[in-house]
Amino acid sequence: MPELPEVETVRRGLTPAMTGAVIARADVNRPDLRWPFPPGMADRLTGQHVLGLRRRSKYILADLSSGETLLIHLGMSGRMLVSGDPLGQFAHEHPAAEKHDHVVLHMDNGARITFNDPRRFGAMDLMTTDGAEQHKLLAVLGPEPLGNDFHEGHLIDAFRNKNTPVKSALLDQRIVAGLGNIYVCEALYRAQISPARKAGRIAKPRVAALVPIIRDVLTEAIEAGGSSLRDFRQADGELGYFQHRFDVYGREGEPCRTPDCGASISRIVQSGRSSFYCRSCQS
DNA sequence: ATGTCGACCTGTCGGC
DNA sequence: TGCCGACAGGTCGACA
Numbered sequence: 483m484p485e486l487p488e489v490e491t492v493r494r495g496l497t498p499a500m501t502g503a504v505i506a507r508a509d510v511n512r513p514d515l516r517w518p519f520p521p522g523m524a525d526r527l528t529g530q531h532v533l534g535l536r537r538r539s540k541y542i543l544a545d546l547s548s549g550e551t552l553l554i555h556l557g558m559s560g561r562m563l564v565s566g567d568p569l570g571q572f573a574h575e576h577p578a579a580e581k582h583d584h585v586v587l588h589m590d591n592g593a594r595i596t597f598n599d600p601r602r603f604g605a606m607d608l609m610t611t612d613g614a615e616q617h618k619l620l621a622v623l624g625p626e627p628l629g630n631d632f633h634e635g636h637l638i639d640a641f642r643n644k645n646t647p648v649k650s651a652l653l654d655q656r657i658v659a660g661l662g663n664i665y666v667c668e669a670l671y672r673a674q675i676s677p678a679r680k681a682g683r684i685a686k687p688r689v690a691a692l693v694p695i696i697r698d699v700l701t702e703a704i705e706a707g708g709s710s711l712r713d714f715r716q717a718d719g720e721l722g723y724f725q726h727r728f729d730v731y732g733r734e735g736e737p738c739r740t741p742d743c744g745a746s747i748s749r750i751v752q753s754g755r756s757s758f759y760c761r762s763c764q765s
Numbered sequence: 766a767t768g769t770c771g772a773c774c775t776g777t778c779g780g781c
Numbered sequence: 782t783g784c785c786g787a788c789a790g791g792t793c794g795a796c797a
Contacts, residue, residue: 558792601776603773665790769797770795
């Protein structure tokens, strides 16, 4: 589920349950996800106050009172389920444990945070909060697409002489950090740029136009609560479940939404990933 | 340096 | 019903 808007949605869902609360107990049910967990992870989490939850690209960062920061990545299939009743408004039962519940945080406010990840491409690590941005996984990241460092000049520079398809370039987290397969497809459709076009062969005004388009797509998706299951329990007890309306992603063979276009959406495979686009509108 | 590709995992779905 | 291949929201690291 996780590109930037989904991760931001998860972060916002976790915040009322975690920020200001204490991790009373941490169950670590296996030694690793994509990589081994850091030594003594359960002990290093237990008893810590959660000072705040930040997001960098697709990573959630939980700052702890110990001076350490917990890094969380959801990989392809990672989910964070909040259960219990942190706000004291309703009496929710904790659900039964499920297969692939790898880490469970029991908060002192009664909330329970369950990390479930069938494919185990996700990750967790601990680092000192001071200098967290130097963590190996964070140090290589490019600018936040919604931040001030992502601007026309940056993208034009990054694309200059690039021989790789623009689809791959936008998935490159060193160029801009947070896009994934869905939102790259959607942004390229709005920009009317073919995913197969070489990044270095797009006219500068068209590259520049991508910047506000990317910001818009991501902002709209965040406002919509992400494009996938919102599988955390809301403060009002609702199980959020939002389905975003895509223009192209997953719409192979369906009609292009551009008025009077009449073409149908195509799917091609680029570096092993599906790209959806309109051959008529995008070049 | 740059670009491509396999690898890491489990689950689901469609076709035969 | 069962088996098999294709595919899935990511990205690291090996290799040309």
